[in-house]
Amino acid sequence: MSSRTSSSASEQLGFQVLNHLQVIYAEEGDEALLGLASELVEIMRLQQVGTIPLSHKNDWNEADVIMITYGDSLHQPGKRALTTLHQFLHEQCEGVINGVHVLPFFPYSSDDGFSVSDYYKVRASVGEWGDIKKLASEFRLMSDVVINHCSSESGWFQNFIKGEGVGHDYFYVANPDDDLSQVVRPRTTPLLRAVETAKGVKHVWCTFSHDQVDFDFRNTDVLKEFVKVVRFYLDNGVNIFRLDAVAFLWKEVGSSCLNLEQTHEIVRLLRVLIEFACPTAMIITETNIPSRENLSYFGNANEAHCVYNFSLPPLLLHALLTGQSFYLKQWMMSMPPAQDGTAYFNFIASHDGIGLRPVEGILPDDEVEKLTETMQAFGGHISWRALDNGVNKPYEINITLFEALKGTIEGEDALGVERFLCAHAIMLALEGIPGVYFQSLLGSLNDHERVAMTGSFRSINRHHWDYHALVELLGDDKSHYGRVFTAMKRLISIRTGQSAFHPNATQFTLHLGEQIFGFWRQGLNRRQSIFCLNNISDKPAVLLLSDLNLISTHQWSDLLSGNVFDDLHATVEIAPYQSIWLSNEK
Template sequence: MKQKITDYLDEIYGGTFTATHLQKIVTRLESAKQLITQRRKKHWDESDVVLITYADQFHSNDLKPLPTFNQFYLQWLQSIFSHVHLLPFYPWSSDDGFSVIDYHQVASEAGEWQDIQQLGECSHLMFDFVCNHMSAKSEWFKNYLQQHPSFEDFFIAVDPQTDLSAVTRPRALPLLTPFQMDDNSTRHLWTTFSDDQIDLNYRSPEVLLAMVDVLLCYLEKGAEYVRLDAVGFMWKEPGTSCIHLEKTHLIIKLLRSIIDNVAPGTVIITETNVPHKDNIAYFGEGDDEAHMVYQFSLPPLVLHAVQKQNVEALCAWAQNLTLPSSNTTWFNFLASHDGIGLNPLRGLLPENEILALVEVLQQEGALVNWKNNPDGTRSPYEMNVTYMDALSRRESSDEERCARFILAHAILLSFPGVPAIYIQSILGSRNDYAGVEKLGYNRAINRKKYTSEEITTELNNKTTLRHAVYHQLSRLITLRCSHNEFHPDNDFTIDTVNSSVMCIQRSNADGNCLTGLFNVSEDIQHINITDLRGRDLISEVDILGNEITLRPWQVMWIK
């Protein structure tokens, strides 16, 4: 394993990674191995379901947000979620946590490491490794501006006359930002995402050493899943797209080797919100890069299916899902702290259909984020909307809203891979326009924070949408977790029954098969599948091989 690490370092850096650098990394790995005593789960299974949440999601009068969350989790969420993905809980200056000031600390306003340790005692933890950039307010960056010798190459200075027109831009913002140095000179620094998020320079061995130290710190603090945020942009080569470059993949291989060495069983998940074929490249050879990749095409395709009342595009895509090895799987989700990405639809749907979907969602109250293209045009790259409101119309009844929402999540829970559900989804949240107005950015529409008291009151009120969604979705998750056919690795087939109904079959090594039927339309559907017998786990009705009637947006899991 150490030889593999050395080989990757040599391939990335050549002679610039010296014997002194190598000794530092070896010493740090040995230290981590001594400190990491908690054994990781050997492999994923059908009981693994991830909750995605902010550390400061809930507030209370007498406790900080993290201990408040821990209390809420124990009461409402522990029975249905095995894993908790805590979005960046480090001190931060912008982007709701993704502009990190200090990688090694917990934001004091949220809580402390002890709170995270307590959460880890009743759940498996997932942390963000914000590896592409850090805050302009960080000590690392201040040291760089002050021209401290140890930080001289930590960030990427570029001559503003350099031709960077080929660089992939995820934002409609300048790529270079001018900063004044201690000697009054000006440097133009690489800022992929914003002028407060300064890209790290991985050409410097010192940056790699510092970031490996951060990663090992997270493993020592109990992270069992690690999300590599914006990882596709890590390595820069002017004159190229600066995304998905070979050395980015080599750095991921290096990190995978390090993790396998010090904390085997830890799962790496890459976050690359890009077209499907680029996304799956992060599996590498199946045993040397990511264990999981975010299934970014799933949220917009499920949304498209429900909005169009047509499953054909979703099925056509899903029929071609293949994994490189049994050591990899999908990280499936419908909603997250970000919006619904549109780039993962490109190549799967014609551009005019994507734009038509955007137009429909805008008419129903969704907000749009745009990106600049190299040719000077701009394209929509993200819809900002809760998944609840994305699926429904303004005039929909809560009953209809809930039915569509549960249908979509039944699809999520039926797919091969590990499902992840955003906190706003299990809470049945609607669009937060007041948050957008207050905070001034579109993504705030799906990031509302609550007092634990107000949410508890609504969840206990049987007349609320939150109550209906929480209980129905919790039941679906519990059913999934108790049936081995849903194991992430088990066989999966998907097909259309008609344009509005699809059939998913999951079968295990014992020959047991579970059949899911999904009606994405507002019409009653009569289905003839004569050899299908069993019991619908959801309605608890026996299926006798006769004509099956599906209500609008109804799901059946037949076993």
């Protein structure tokens, strides 16, 4: 993001910070908030700034593709895991991947890193800060800020139990008699956990698990602590800040405790501080909630730079399993173009499962049931959440994407690889920045042994690989791993060379029947157009090129197959799960 010089930049920063604090801490006096604003500016080392970051500026382009991975998914004897990850990126993904999201690499006690016990350390089994800096010097680096909760084994929570020291007042304490009936939960465990402390029994708030204790941001010391964390990560090369589970941040008894105004205002405050410190840095909010609520985290291009496109994975999976694009198209037509300065973060697989809350109000219950039954038949699991009426509802599907797409609702078939690649061809072509999960880049299978070992359904898609064994598999074109990896790298390489695939390039949904899911992209310079045509069914599809209204003075060719289309009135047969990127520029 560019910036402009201003003699009043420091005044502007102070003014913005104070405005946000007045909304978050409305009951605090002006003098206290002025002091807090000064402290935050000092923590970020922004006492003297000479420029004001420009808004509505896109600091990304079509070349940006982020690989999502755990820092210890790859192992080789005698080397730190992050060193091996760096080796993989250079030896296997050179020129293909330019960003990497290293999932929580901190010491932790549960949830594969998302129950952080120390925010200022790198887990010894993964590496050290030098490894993080090395990655950041060569790739755009995304790190999690696990901002809603931390481990019950953390030093902060141990001080809470003792009643003294840093962190002793960082955690949200509630009364079991409070009216908590409206609180939205993503889990079925009890919300409150009774803890014996030096000051008696306290009931701490645990949105996710009893090992993950929620912070109390009513305490301004908690806000200051996380601003320190952000500054520390910036100093170590982090460029993209993923705010984990941020939608649950602010609590008010008697409310849903989800997406409250103070939560949004804290995100806006962090954006101001981060942009003044590093104009090219970004915030991405992780809010696995219904689509309309998720979109609210864009604000007016003054909140998150990116939001996860959470509805895409379940809707695309449903389309490919049923051969029907109706719900996918309906949703896509309802999605507003991201303003300049914001972008969608597209993904179809991640370290977590395929969330089902984002399709509430989009996919009917009977279609969700059809989807979950098929996933269980393919070896997957279903995680549940508790409703306020005591009923449990499917929350997410736990399965690898490759196994999820090994058939249709009619059962397994021989078109799994084609279906899997079609899913990624769609995702890579959509408006937004693509995130490709490491296990999907390889075509990983369900890891049932790891589920049995950890007791967590999510472990099914978190396989650990021996580096040399993996490289051997990837080099074998007879294995599905080799086929998938080679094809995925080719898809990404083609994608990153097209101006029409800029994350903010124009997108329109096409109406070509149920079998063909199509959309049109046009570059910001309006020179390149790409018609993205995808047969989402297991039957051949027929397309009349005249239905696309192609400009006859342009030469049209498929970027994926190389086929040239001279007769714009011809009939084209599209094979099952074939994708065509029909472009007027090669």
